[in-house]
Amino acid sequence: MDATTEHVGDAVGTNVETNIDMDDLMQKMAEHKGCGTSGSSGKASCGSGAGQNDLPTEIWEKVKNHPCYSEEAHHHYARMHVAVAPACNIQCNYCNRKYDCANESRPGVVSEKLTPEQAAKKVLAVASTIPQMTVLGIAGPGDPLANPEKTFKTFELISKTAPDIKLCLSTNGLTLPDHVDTIARYNVDHVTITINMVDPEVGAKIYPWIFWKHKRYTGYEAAKILTDRQLQGLEMLTERGILCKINSVMIPGINDQHLVEVNKAVKSRGAFLHNIMPLISAPEHGTVFGLNGQRGPSAQELKALQDSCEGEMNMMRHCRQCRADAVGLLGEDRSAEFTTDKIMAMDVNYDMEGRKAYQAMVEEERVAKVAAKQEELETLAGAQSDIKLLVAVATKGSGLINEHFGHAKEFQVYELSTAGAKFVGHRRVDLYCQGGFGDEDSLETVIRAINDCHAVFVAKVGGCPKADLAKAGIDPVDQYAHEFIEKSAITWFKDYLDKVKSGEIEHVARGDAAIRQGALISAA
Amino acid sequence: MTLKIIASQCTSCSACEPECPNVAISEKNGTFVIDPKKCTECLGHFDEPQCAAVCPVDNTCVIDPAFPRYQVPA
Numbered sequence: 080m081d082a083t084t085e086h087v088g089d090a091v092g093t094n095v096e097t098n099i100d101m102d103d104l105m106q107k108m109a110e111h112k113g114c115g116t117s118g119s120s121g122k123a124s125c126g127s128g129a130g131q132n133d134l135p136t137e138i139w140e141k142v143k144n145h146p147c148y149s150e151e152a153h154h155h156y157a158r159m160h161v162a163v164a165p166a167c168n169i170q171c172n173y174c175n176r177k178y179d180c181a182n183e184s185r186p187g188v189v190s191e192k193l194t195p196e197q198a199a200k201k202v203l204a205v206a207s208t209i210p211q212m213t214v215l216g217i218a219g220p221g222d223p224l225a226n227p228e229k230t231f232k233t234f235e236l237i238s239k240t241a242p243d244i245k246l247c248l249s250t251n252g253l254t255l256p257d258h259v260d261t262i263a264r265y266n267v268d269h270v271t272i273t274i275n276m277v278d279p280e281v282g283a284k285i286y287p288w289i290f291w292k293h294k295r296y297t298g299y300e301a302a303k304i305l306t307d308r309q310l311q312g313l314e315m316l317t318e319r320g321i322l323c324k325i326n327s328v329m330i331p332g333i334n335d336q337h338l339v340e341v342n343k344a345v346k347s348r349g350a351f352l353h354n355i356m357p358l359i360s361a362p363e364h365g366t367v368f369g370l371n372g373q374r375g376p377s378a379q380e381l382k383a384l385q386d387s388c389e390g391e392m393n394m395m396r397h398c399r400q401c402r403a404d405a406v407g408l409l410g411e412d413r414s415a416e417f418t419t420d421k422i423m424a425m426d427v428n429y430d431m432e433g434r435k436a437y438q439a440m441v442e443e444e445r446v447a448k449v450a451a452k453q454e455e456l457e458t459l460a461g462a463q464s465d466i467k468l469l470v471a472v473a474t475k476g477s478g479l480i481n482e483h484f485g486h487a488k489e490f491q492v493y494e495l496s497t498a499g500a501k502f503v504g505h506r507r508v509d510l511y512c513q514g515g516f517g518d519e520d521s522l523e524t525v526i527r528a529i530n531d532c533h534a535v536f537v538a539k540v541g542g543c544p545k546a547d548l549a550k551a552g553i554d555p556v557d558q559y560a561h562e563f564i565e566k567s568a569i570t571w572f573k574d575y576l577d578k579v580k581s582g583e584i585e586h587v588a589r590g591d592a593a594i595r596q597g598a599l600i601s602a603a
Numbered sequence: 604m605t606l607k608i609i610a611s612q613c614t615s616c617s618a619c620e621p622e623c624p625n626v627a628i629s630e631k632n633g634t635f636v637i638d639p640k641k642c643t644e645c646l647g648h649f650d651e652p653q654c655a656a657v658c659p660v661d662n663t664c665v666i667d668p669a670f671p672r673y674q675v676p677a
Contacts, residue, residue, distance in 0.1 A: 166618035167659060176614045176659045192615075221616055293622075293649045295656040 138351075141268050141322055144213045144438070145245060146409050148269060148324065148352060150397045150502050153409045154478040155441045158214040159205050161198035162191070162404040163229045167221035169251050169289040169305065172367035173328055173358055176220070191404070192220070195229055197419055199236035203429050204422040205406055206241055209413070210437035212406075215241075218249040218271075219403035224258050234265040243431060245269065249326070253289060253305055255312025263319050270316055271324040271354075272309055276334050277344045279303040284333050287367070310348060317349030324352040324395065329376050329384060330368070331358070342388040353388060354395035357381050357594045378531055378592040382503060396504045399489075408476050410489050410505070448478045452565040456499050459569060464576050466586055467496040471506065471529040471553075472564050473537040480559050480567055484540035490529050493564070495572040500565040506592065526551045531592040533575075536567060552589070605642035606652050607667035610634045612660045619654035619664065628654060639670050 146153035167176070193201065206212050215237055217223040223230040234246050247269035248262070255272065262270060276282040282302025289301040296304060316323050325345045327338050334341075342353055358375040360368040367373075376384070385394045399409045407413040471490035473482035492504045506528040508521075522544055529535060534554035538561060548555045559567035578584045605627075608619070613634040620628045620635060625648075627641035637654065644666075645652045655664040 165614075165616040166621075166657075167616065168618070168657065170659060176616060177612075221618065225618065290618075290657045293653060293656075295651065 137320075138322070141245075145247075145269060146214065147216075147247075147271075147395070147398070148322065150395070151445070151478075153397050154474075154476055155211060155445060156214070157209050157212040157406070157408045158216060159202065159212055159406040160216045160218045160401070160403050161193055161201060161233060162220055163193050163195055163198045163233050164217055164219055164223040164226035164403075165192045165221045166225045167219075167251075168225040168253050168291065169222070169301075170287045171251075172285055172287065172373075173330070173360060173369075175364055175366040175369070177365065191419055193419065195232040195236055197422070198233045199240060200427070201417055201419075201422045202237050202241055202244065203427045204425045205417055206244060206434065207427050207429055208416070209407065210434045211408075211441055212244075213438070214245045214247060214269075216247045216249060216269075222251050222253070223248045224250045224254045227254075227258060227261070231261055231265060234267065238265060241429060241431075243434065247271070249273070250312075251305070252309035252312045253291060254308070256308060256315055259312065259315040259319065262316070263321065267321070269322050269324065271326055272313055273326040273328070274306075274309050274313075274341055274345060275328050275330070276302065276337060277306055277310070277341050278337060279306060281334050281337050282306060285328075285330065310344065313345060313348045313350060322351045323349070324354055325350045326354045326356060326398075328358050329355050329381060331374055331376050331380065333373070335376065335380070335384060338384060339388060342392065346392045350392065352393045352395050354398050355381070355385050355388065356398055356400055359400065375594060378504070378506065378528075378594055381594065385503075396502065397491075399505070410474075410476070410491075444477060448563050448565070451563045452500070452569070455566040455569045459497055459499065459573060462497045462573065462576060464497050464579075466576065466579065467494060468533045468572075468575075468586075469494055469503070469531055469589070470556075470568055470571070471532040471535040472568070473535070474564060478564050479561055480536045480564055481538050481561050484535065484537040484544060484555070487525075487537070490525075490532075490535065491564070492529070492532065493568050495568055497576075500568040500572070506594070522547055526553065527593045529553060529592060531589045533589060534571065536564070536571075552587075605639040605667050605670045606637050606644060606654060606664050607639070608635050608637055608654070609663050609665065610636075612663040614660060616659060618657045618659065622653035622657050624648040624653065637664075639667065 142148040142152070144152050144156045146156045146158050202215055217230050217233060230248065237244060237246065246265065246267045248267055249271035250273070252272045252274065275285050279299045279302035282305060283298045286302055286305060288295050288297045289305055291304055313323055313325075325341070327334075327341055329335055329338060338355055345353060358368060358373065360366060360373050360375055362369045385396060388394055397409060401409065401412070402414070404414050405412050406417055470493050472480055472493060473484055473487040474480060474491055475482045487508065489505050489507045491502065492506060493500045494503045508525045508528045526548065530551070530553075532553055534556050535548060536556045536559060538557070540548075540555050540557050545555045556571060559571070575584075579586045615630070615634050617630070617635065620630070623637075624645060625641045625643055627638045628635055629638070652664065658664045
């Protein structure tokens with residue numbers, strides 16, 4: 080669904096004039112690097128931290144409850160996509176538009192497409208049912224800007240009926256320069272551009288063709304047009320103060336090394352956040368990459384690339400590569416509750432005050448969580464150790480360790496060091512517990528997915544998996560059930576360091592882990 | 604001849620519909636169809652048939668041999 084970019088020396092739109100306020104803002108963003116999980120090592124893995132910290136107020140207001148632009152917000156706030164944009168104007172080797180399965184979770188896939196009117200009704204229905212739903216995005220299943228009438232009609236309807244909802248869109252960027260003014264007019268203040276390259280030689284291996292100005296272009300020429308248009312669009316957006324996230328698909332052997340160049344190119348054009356995602360390429364998806372055996376990266380490869388770009392700008396690591404009709408918190412998908420049949424039958428009463436009150440409660444929870452983490456972090460002050468390790472966490476949201484090991488559909492991964500606890504990713508797993516019976520094969524899958532972690536934090540875990548986890552060298556930790564994730568992780572880490580110091584345990588590095596490619600099934 | 608859309612391969616993405624210079628494409632029963640009376644194979648409009656150029660599935664918008672070749676009016 081999305082596109083890529085390519086930038087050559089003479090790329091379009093260099094030396095764009097910016098006004099003084101924007102320069103100042105960009106400078107502040109550059110200094111801050113957008114993120115503020117204080118106490119973490121290096122840059123944080125998100126668009127913003129738990130508090131405003133030194134983010135300019137206008138930026139903070141935009142990201143504080145956007146789950147995609149703020150890692151911390153994604154524990155508390157939900158988003159939804161409406162599938163009003165089926166047409167696309169480019170072809171990507173990692174996308175197959177024919178495939179459509181309800182159990183499939185990846186971009187470009189939806190169960191049903193909507194008219195703008197149906198989409199507006201759906202947004203009201205979801206917003207009334209899920210008061211922490213703060214963001215509406217249009218992300219396909221094609222390209223929103225290849226369907227400009229449907230996309231902007233949807234924004235127009237929603238901005239009238241639910242003005243408190245933030246609007247965003249995700250595009251391949253090919254026609255972006257033509258629509259920047261309309262995007263600004265509808266107050267869309269978050270735009271994601273998928274940029275997989277800034278070199279057409281690389282792009283030719285990712286994009287077989289583009290359709291532009293009534294003509295199909297292929298090869299180098301197609302990739303050159305695409306990258307020029309993407310970078311021009313990015314510059315035009317940042318010039319207008321619209322926050323831009325760049326999505327890049329990491330394709331080992333094709334653009335993995337090159338994404339460092341992409342990172343520099345988009346950072347210099349004012350992008351706020353960079354989201355490097357693993358290629359999804361199972362043969363059953365029927366994509367070019369799926370069929371020719373192109374592999375995706377391992378967890379370690381992905382993290383190494385993200386870490387190497389992090390010195391340059393904020394990296395998003397909490398992306399779930401969701402469908403173009405996803406609904407809910409990022410780690411969940413409630414779209415089955417809101418099919419067109421169901422929403423058309425719903426009697427919706429949009430309660431803006433109720434939503435406000437609920438969100439105020441969420442804010443209190445956030446503040447408590449941050450305070451707990453800060454307090455715990457202070458007790459780490461003075462601790463000296465080079466040990467850095469990963470732990471996995473089973474959570475249902477709200478920043479709490481509140482999920483049973485066997486019910487977890489994914490684990491969140493935190494990196495612990497004397498600098499604190501830093502969110503660095505998540506791992507999808509099969510549902511291990513199927514109606515009370517533990518399935519041994521699934522347990523193996525879970526262990527492979529979190530094999531690089533020293534411990535797994537859960538609300539509860541059965542005797543059998545507990546023993547198997549310990550045997551695999553992963554400490555099953557259940558004594559922090561229903562407590563804050565970061566605070567608990569820091570407490571555990573202090574204890575770990577003490578044990579290493581006293582010689583009770585020996586610190587051993589862990590191996591690599593697999594990124595799961597299969598279907599994400601709804602929890603039973 | 605005109606172009607036709609092979610229904611079993613159409614993803615109903617709608618990309619072809621707005622590209623047609625003759626407004627010959629519409630949605631019927633979940634997929635898109637070309638009205639042979641209106642299709643000009645884009646002759647006189649563009650270098651290549653627009654529906655075929657934008658279609659994400661290869662060999663889905665194809666020449667329909669059941670109709671005579673379109674002639675550009677003199």
